Each structure stands twice: as C-alpha cells, then as structure tokens.
Amino acid sequence: MIEAMIEALFILLDPYRLSMLFLGVIIGIGVGILPGLGGLMGMALLLPFLFGMDTYAGIALLVGVLAAVPSADTFPSVLMGIPGSSGSQATIMDGYPMTRKGQAARALSAAFLASMIGGLIGAVALSAVLPFARPIVLAFGAPELFMLTVLGLCVVGVLSGNRPLKGLVAAMAGLLVGAVGGAPVAPEYRYTFGSLYLFDGFSLVIVALGLFALPEIIDLLARGGSIARRADKGAAGTGWWDGIRDTMSHKWLVVRHSLFGVFLGFLPGVGSTITDWLNYGYVVQTSRDKENFGKGDVRGVIAPEAANNSREGGALIPTLLFGVPGNSAMALFLGAMLIFGLQPGPQLVARDLDLLFVIVWSLAIGNVLGTALCLVLSRPIAMLSYVPFVYVAPFVLLIVILGAYQESRHMADLVALLSFGVLGWFMKRSGMPRPPFLIGFILSGLAERYLWQAYSIYGWAWLMHWMVIVIAVIAVVLVVSGVMLKGSAQGKPQRPGKEDAP
Amino acid sequence: MRLTSTALATLALGISTGPGLADDPETYFEDETIRVIIPFSSGGGTDTFGRYISEYLGEHIPGNPTVVAENVTGAGGLMGANEYANAVDSDGYTLFTASGHMNLRMFLGLADLELSLDALEPIVAGPMGHVTAIQADLIDEPEDIAELDSITKGVTDPVGLVEALLAVEAFGIDYNAIPGYDGRGDTRVAFERGELDITTQGTPPYLSNVMPLVEEGTAQTLWAIGFTDADGNPVRDPAVPDIPTMPEVYESIHGELPSGEAWEAYQVAANLVQNTRGTMWVHNDAPEAAREALHMGVASMVEDEDFLAAGEEVLAGYEIMHGDGLEEVNRVMEESPEEVLDWMRDFLTEEFGVEFDN
Numbered sequence: 120m121i122e123a124m125i126e127a128l129f130i131l132l133d134p135y136r137l138s139m140l141f142l143g144v145i146i147g148i149g150v151g152i153l154p155g156l157g158g159l160m161g162m163a164l165l166l167p168f169l170f171g172m173d174t175y176a177g178i179a180l181l182v183g184v185l186a187a188v189p190s191a192d193t194f195p196s197v198l199m200g201i202p203g204s205s206g207s208q209a210t211i212m213d214g215y216p217m218t219r220k221g222q223a224a225r226a227l228s229a230a231f232l233a234s235m236i237g238g239l240i241g242a243v244a245l246s247a248v249l250p251f252a253r254p255i256v257l258a259f260g261a262p263e264l265f266m267l268t269v270l271g272l273c274v275v276g277v278l279s280g281n282r283p284l285k286g287l288v289a290a291m292a293g294l295l296v297g298a299v300g301g302a303p304v305a306p307e308y309r310y311t312f313g314s315l316y317l318f319d320g321f322s323l324v325i326v327a328l329g330l331f332a333l334p335e336i337i338d339l340l341a342r343g344g345s346i347a348r349r350a351d352k353g354a355a356g357t358g359w360w361d362g363i364r365d366t367m368s369h370k371w372l373v374v375r376h377s378l379f380g381v382f383l384g385f386l387p388g389v390g391s392t393i394t395d396w397l398n399y400g401y402v403v404q405t406s407r408d409k410e411n412f413g414k415g416d417v418r419g420v421i422a423p424e425a426a427n428n429s430r431e432g433g434a435l436i437p438t439l440l441f442g443v444p445g446n447s448a449m450a451l452f453l454g455a456m457l458i459f460g461l462q463p464g465p466q467l468v469a470r471d472l473d474l475l476f477v478i479v480w481s482l483a484i485g486n487v488l489g490t491a492l493c494l495v496l497s498r499p500i501a502m503l504s505y506v507p508f509v510y511v512a513p514f515v516l517l518i519v520i521l522g523a524y525q526e527s528r529h530m531a532d533l534v535a536l537l538s539f540g541v542l543g544w545f546m547k548r549s550g551m552p553r554p555p556f557l558i559g560f561i562l563s564g565l566a567e568r569y570l571w572q573a574y575s576i577y578g579w580a581w582l583m584h585w586m587v588i589v590i591a592v593i594a595v596v597l598v599v600s601g602v603m604l605k606g607s608a609q610g611k612p613q614r615p616g617k618e619d620a621p
Numbered sequence: 622m623r624l625t626s627t628a629l630a631t632l633a634l635g636i637s638t639g640p641g642l643a644d645d646p647e648t649y650f651e652d653e654t655i656r657v658i659i660p661f662s663s664g665g666g667t668d669t670f671g672r673y674i675s676e677y678l679g680e681h682i683p684g685n686p687t688v689v690a691e692n693v694t695g696a697g698g699l700m701g702a703n704e705y706a707n708a709v710d711s712d713g714y715t716l717f718t719a720s721g722h723m724n725l726r727m728f729l730g731l732a733d734l735e736l737s738l739d740a741l742e743p744i745v746a747g748p749m750g751h752v753t754a755i756q757a758d759l760i761d762e763p764e765d766i767a768e769l770d771s772i773t774k775g776v777t778d779p780v781g782l783v784e785a786l787l788a789v790e791a792f793g794i795d796y797n798a799i800p801g802y803d804g805r806g807d808t809r810v811a812f813e814r815g816e817l818d819i820t821t822q823g824t825p826p827y828l829s830n831v832m833p834l835v836e837e838g839t840a841q842t843l844w845a846i847g848f849t850d851a852d853g854n855p856v857r858d859p860a861v862p863d864i865p866t867m868p869e870v871y872e873s874i875h876g877e878l879p880s881g882e883a884w885e886a887y888q889v890a891a892n893l894v895q896n897t898r899g900t901m902w903v904h905n906d907a908p909e910a911a912r913e914a915l916h917m918g919v920a921s922m923v924e925d926e927d928f929l930a931a932g933e934e935v936l937a938g939y940e941i942m943h944g945d946g947l948e949e950v951n952r953v954m955e956e957s958p959e960e961v962l963d964w965m966r967d968f969l970t971e972e973f974g975v976e977f978d979n
Contacts, residue, residue: 162664163663166663167690170672170673257814260811260814260816261816301696301697305800306779306974307974315695315699315700315703318697387807441806441810441813441830442809442829443807443809444806450665451663451664454663454669457825458669458673460934462830463830465833466829527700529695529700568801569801571801572800572816575799576799
C-alpha cells in the first residue's frame with residue numbers, strides 16, 4: 120500500500136504530468152471564478168483532448184480541475200453574492216455580508232485556508248476509506264436517501280431565520296418549481312405546456328443565478344457606489360491575515376465539516392448543493408451564539424468551504440467503486456476514465472492501485488496549488504469590492520448570461536434566467552428568504568423518487584430501518600431545537616438591517 | 622467583417638464551380654467543416670463513441686474536412702434529434718450520433734420525436750451487448766428461473782432497457798418494476814444493495830462490476846441478451862461467448878425456443894439496439910457524392926491502426942460495422958413486421974405509459 124503510494128507520487132512527479140495537473144488547476148480556477156460555470160464545464164472543455172493522451176497526465180489534468188473549482192468558486196459568492204458554481208451557494212450567506220462590511224479579504228482568506236485543509240482531508244479520506252467504503256455506500260438504500268432529503272428540507276427552518284412562515288412558503292414554491300419537467304418515477308411530463316425545453320425541468324445553474332445574481336446586480340446598481348461600504352474601508356488592509364487567523368482558531372470546525380463533507384460526498388445522489396447547505400445548517404444549529412449568522416459570521420464561510428472541497432474526495436468514492444457518478448462533473452470524469460480504458464469497479468481498487476494513488480496525489484497537490492493561488496489572488500481581487508459597481512456590472516452581467524446560456528444553449532435559457540431574476544428580486548424586496556426556495560427546488564425530484572422507490576421495494580417496512588429512524592430523530596431534534604432557540608431569541612430586541620440578509 | 626467576406630467568397634465559389642464540385646466525392650468535403658450532433662451530454666457512452674469517431678473520421682474523408690462534435694442535449698435526446706430533423710440542411714455537412722435505444726425510439730415513433738429512421742442512412746455503427754444477472758440466493762438451479770415470483774426489476778427510461786424487459790417478458794418471469802432510476806449504473810448499485818433482484822448491464826460494466834459479485838457468490842449470471850440471425854436462431858455475444866443467451870437458457874429448460882409476441886419483439890429490439898449502440902447517421906437525401914465520401918472515409922478509417930488502437934476500450938471488444946456490414950441493421954429495420962412493432966408500442970404504453978405518435 121505505502122509502496123504503491125510512493126510509486127504513484129513518482130509517476131505524477133514527471134514534469135509533463137505535473138504541468139498537466141497545473142494546467143488543470145488553472146482551468147479550474149478560471150471556470151470556478153466565472154459564475155455559472157463549474158467543474159462540469161471545465162472538464163467538458165478538456166474531454167476532446169484526452170484521446171491518445173498519457174493516462175496519468177489526463178487523469179491529473181481532470182483532477183486538477185476538480186480540485187480547484189470548489190476553491191475558486193468562492194470568489195463570486197463572497198465578493199458579489201453570486202453563486203460561483205452549484206457548490207458554493209451557502210458561502211453567500213455570510214461571505215457576502217462580510218464583503219459588504221469591507222471584510223472581503225478576510226472572508227476569502229478564511230475560506231481558502233479552510234478549503235485547503237478540507238481538500239487535504241478529502242484526499243486522505245479517499246485513500247484511507249476506499250478499501251472499506253463499499254458497505255457504507257451500500258448501507259444507504261432508497262429509504263435512507265429519502266430521509267436525507269427530509270433532513271435537507273429541515274435545514275430550511277435554520278435558513279429562514281426569524282421568518283419561518285416566509286421560509287416555509289419559499290420552500291414549498293421551490294418544491295413546486297422543482298416538479299416541472301419529466302416526472303422522476305413515471306414517464307409523464309408536468310407543467311411543460313408542450314414545450315420541449317421544459318421536459319428536463321429548470322436547470323439548477325439558471326435558477327441559482329436568476330435568484331441570486333440578477334437581484335443583487337439590480338440593487339447594487341440602484342444604490343450606486345461600490346459593493347463594500349466605504350465607511351468600513353479601514354478594515355481592509357489587515358483583513359487577509361485576520362481570515363487566516365479565523366480559520367486557525369476554528370480548526371476543529373474545519374475538521375468536523377471536512378469529515379461531514381467527505382461523508383456526504385460518499386453518498387451517490389447527494390449533490391454538492393445539498394452538501395453545502397447541510398453544512399451551513401449544521402454549523403448554525405450547533406453554534407451557541409448564532410445571532411451573527413447571515414450578517415457576516417466567519418464560521419458561516421469556513422464550514423461550507425471546508426466541506427465543499429473535502430466532498431470531492433468523498434464523491435470520487437462511489438465514482439471509482441461503483442461507476443456511479445455523484446454529480447454531472449463526476450459523470451464526465453467517468454466518461455474520461457472510459458476513454459483511457461479504465462472501468463471503475465471493485466477491481467480498480469485491487470488492480471490499479473497506482474492509478475488510484477495518482478488520483479489521490481493529484482487531488483491533494485491540485486488542491487494545495489489551487490488554494491494557494493487563490494490565497495495569493497484574494498488580496499488584489501478583493502479590491503474589486505471597492506470599485507464603483509457601475510464599472511463592474513456590465514462584465515458581471517455578461518458572464519452571468521453566458522453562464523446561464525451555456526447550460527443547454529437554447530434561447531429559452533435567457534427567458535428562464537430573467538424570470539427567476541424577477542422572482543428573486545421580488546423575494547428579496549419582500550423579505551422572503553431565497554435559500555429555502557433553492558433547497559426545495561433541488562430536493563423536490565429526489566424526495567419523490569426515493570420515497571416512491573422505498574415504498575415500492577419495502578412497502579411500509581422501510582420506516583423501521585434503523586438508519587431511517589436515526590436520521591428521523593436528528594431531523595426532529597433539528598426542527599425542535601430550532602423552534603425553541605428561536606422562542607428564547609424572540610425575547611431579545613429585533614436586530615436592525617435584516618433586509619440586507621440574503 | 623472577415624467572417625462575412627469569407628462566407629461570401631465561399632458562396633461565390635460554390636456558385637461558379639458548384640455542380641462540378643458537388644458531384645465528386647473526392648472534392649465534396651474539401652475545406653469544409655462537418656458538424657456532428659450528439660444528442661446526449663458529454664462523458665456518456667454515446668458521446669464517447671461519437672467523439673471517438675469524430676476524432677479520426679476527418680482525416681480519412683477525401684478532402685480532409687474538419688469534424689467538430691457538438692452536444693445538443695435536452696429532453697432525453699429529443700432536442701438534438703429534432704434539430705437534426707428540422708433545423709439543418711440535408712447536405713451531408715451535419716451528421717447525427719445516436720444510441721441504440723435512440724434508434725429504437727425513432728423506429729417506433731416516440732411522441733415528440735420528429736426524426737425518423739426512414740430519413741437516415743447509417744455510415745458507421747458500433748455494437749454492444751448486455752448481460753443479465755440475478756441475486757444468487759433466488760435460484761438454486763436454472764430451472765428455478767421459470768418459477769420466480771414477483772422479483773424486483775429497476776426501470777430507468779423503459780425504452781432505454783427494453784431488451785432487458787422483453788427478455789424477462791419472453792421468458793415469462795413475473796416481475797415488479799421499480800421506477801425512478803437515472804441510469805443502469807444506479808440500478809446496478811441498487812442490485813448490489815439487494816434492493817433489486819435482477820439487473821441487466823452493458824458488457825463492460827458487467828465484466829468490471831457484476832463479475833466480482835458473481836465470483837464472491839452474491840450474484841449469478843442469468844443470460845446474455847445476445848443476437849438472433851435472420852431465422853430467429855440465437856447468436857452468442859462475441860464479447861462473452863461463454864455465456865448462453867436468453868433463448869438458449871429457455872430452450873434448455875423448456876426444450877424449445879421461446880415463442881409469442883414478446884419473443885418476436887425481443888428479436889427486433891435486441892438486434893437493433895445492440896448492433897447500433899453507437900451509430901453515426903446522415904440524411905439519406907444528402908447528395909450522393911456526400912454520402913459516398915462519408916462511406917469512403919469510414920472504410921479508410923477502419924484500416925487505420927491508430928484508430929483501432931485508440932478504440933479498443935471505447936468499442937469494448939466489438940467489431941465496428943461499416944459499409945456492407947451495416948446491412949444487418951437495415952435488415953432488422955426492413956424485416957420487422959408491423960404487428961410486432963405495434964405490440965411493442967402497446968406493451969410500452971400499457972405497462973409504462975410511454976407515448977408514441979402512431
């Protein structure tokens with residue numbers, strides 16, 4: 120095992136392969152920074168070049184992209200409140216308010232250090248757990264996965280702050296919009312009105328960009344000035360080191376959420392978006408002093424960022440062991456492996472141990488390279504938040520539109536983007552939280568599918584699975600403790616500035 | 622501006638020398654670009670096949686055109702197919718890559734699918750077989766298969782695994798269809814988990830993921846889907862010649878080949894779907910020179926050592942079909958009796974709610 124590990128390191132240290140890894144990291148940072156583009160886009164760009172390429176170099180190239188995207192996508196989330204990719208939505212909750220307060224550099228450096236540690240933990244976990252991972256993955260059947268979606272829906276309570284009713288309405292609306300398109304368990308189409316475009320339902324990227332990006336751009340333009348408030352500018356110079364210190368002083372938080380991220384990555388069918396929000400809900404719910412969450416608490420940045428990097432290590436486990444991709448980027452990775460003639464499966468672990476460790480090393484080195492680059496870049500890029508937004512807006516708007524359009528390249532993408540933008544703007548204005556809408560949207564199809572499968576396979580007996588009961592208890596605790604804590608918080612005076620919360 | 626003037630120049634050239642060029646396969650594609658529409662997303666089986674062919678085809682077609690593969694995705698492939706049917710010219714400059722199941726959808730006339738096999742001519746195809754396995758504890762000996770009662774079978778898009786469904790139908794096995802799986806990979810994991818009793822996988826994932834289960838004793842290989850010849854006799858899958866096909870297993874238990882409508886439908890589906898798991902099509906009303914040039918390109922491509930070496934894994938041990946070899950595809954399409962197709966449509970509609978246009 121150790122031998123294979125060292126051998127794999129030397130395989131990767133070949134200058135050509137190392138430069139491919141580096142190229143992958145650069146591309147990953149590029150597509151990560153641009154809102155709407157993610158690992159999927161980066162890998163799709165590279166796929167045609169893989170035919171005939173050295174296997175290890177090609178794998179290093181792709182893993183480089185995978186490792187860098189969840190770090191780089193933090194930039195737009197923190198700086199502009201625009202999700203950089205589907206895995207960095209929860210970072211907005213506290214990262215963006217920090218930027219508004221002039222603490223962009225602090226939020227970014229804290230995020231990147233957390234990402235680096237998370238990514239390394241993910242790589243270690245991948246190599247350590249892979250030999251034993253099969254029974255764990257197999258333990259999560261349809262009933263257990265259904266309960267995880269229920270748990271995800273319970274996070275809505277946490278995200279709604281002191282507006283539980285509005286949060287609930289938003290989540291319901293999200294569930295409804297998520298039902299548009301082909302039904303998950305029957306060959307029928309819902310609310311498509313005969314339009315082929317709606318057969319697949321709305322794309323998550325477009326919904327997220329519409330809900331978060333457009334309203335932010337409109338409001339920033341209407342308000343004038345820069346993203347960060349000038350009055351707080353004094354704090355900017357020292358922010359970078361503050362962020363490093365923040366993450367160091369919350370090191371157990373980083374470790375905890377990295378491990379949680381790996382675990383969620385493990386489970387096929389739990390995408391990066393859910394991982395992100397579950398981690399955010401988790402950190403809010405387990406913190407004693409939670410009044411600053413949503414207003415710029417650095418822990419709300421550290422937790423999801425640690426988790427979204429470590430999850431890539433976890434997500435490789437079902438991909439490599441079962442050949443089942445955890446998300447669309449992993450599906451591409453799988454396709455690339457087939458180009459190299461690598462059939463994922465149990466024998467990959469037994470036979471191609473060196474390849475496996477090349478993946479692990481690429482993930483670790485790519486992650487360190489990527490986060491280090493982002494850390495270096497974060498200081499100058501954070502200055503963007505002081506540039507008057509009118510100069511930045513056209514560029515951002517262009518990128519957002521391109522990001523939405525590249526999803527399926529239909530004109531209807533732009534109509535959908537605009538519609539969700541209008542919806543998001545109204546929600547923002549009326550104080551209706553948008554994250555619950557997004558969560559309802561994502562979980563709608565999954566919840567229906569797993570519930571139906573659980574029932575058709577097990578009848579009602581699925582309710583008695585021990586893990587179902589455990590997750591149910593956690594969900595109940597989450598909701599009840601949330602209600603009780605909120606009850607005690609109601610006694611305190613209402614805090615001002617809640618209209619700024621996303 | 623530069624783009625416009627180039628386009629104008631090309632147009633002018635086309636007008637002045639048009640007829641001479643258009644008739645000659647040697648020059649038809651000179652300095653041209655061929656666009657290959659792939660109606661599924663990057664990384665899947667059809668995409669890999671389409672990109673693999675696109676990578677090599679250009680340098681073998683007379684005139685060395687540039688070949689560009691493009692994923693036009695959405696609505697389970699309908700977006701790309703309908704674009705090929707309605708929005709591109711039948712001049713040979715645009716090709717269409719389909720999966721075997723996409724071909725069957727076109728053949729049966731799936732609702733909302735506007736591309737028809739009648740309008741297409743195959744230029745190259747790659748076969749891919751499937752193998753079915755069952756939980757080891759369900760049967761002690763092969764005869765038990767006939768006695769199985771309400772076993773769980775995962776269903777993705779029903780047309781997408783129709784050969785597997787028709788195999789259990791033709792065998793007369795009573796099964797409980799569990800819907801909602803995204804792809805065969807998901808059904809495989811559910812099979813490993815024990816939630817599904819039976820699973821049918823493409824040969825490569827069968828060998829890499831199901832064989833280990835067979836070896837550890839938790840699963841048993843049931844049958845290969847295989848092929849049938851023109852007289853309906855079973856033909857073994859060349860990639861797994863040791864595994865008996867479904868009709869052979871049936872014959873060993875019942876003493877005769879299966880019969881009935883499900884069996885007739887099975888033959889159509891197994892041959893069409895598995896012979897053409899990746900198919901590159903061109904409009905059959907494209908100029909003859911274009912079609913000829915494409916066939917010449919494919920004929921030269923399959924002699925290319927680099928092409929064959931790079932494709933070992935993509936083709937999974939199956940021999941690529943081209944030229945006269947595509948006759949088998951045409952035979953199945955021409956010889957399938959309309960009443961068998963009607964039965965298949967009714968089966969998919971009544972059991973699974975799939976809608977067809979005719």
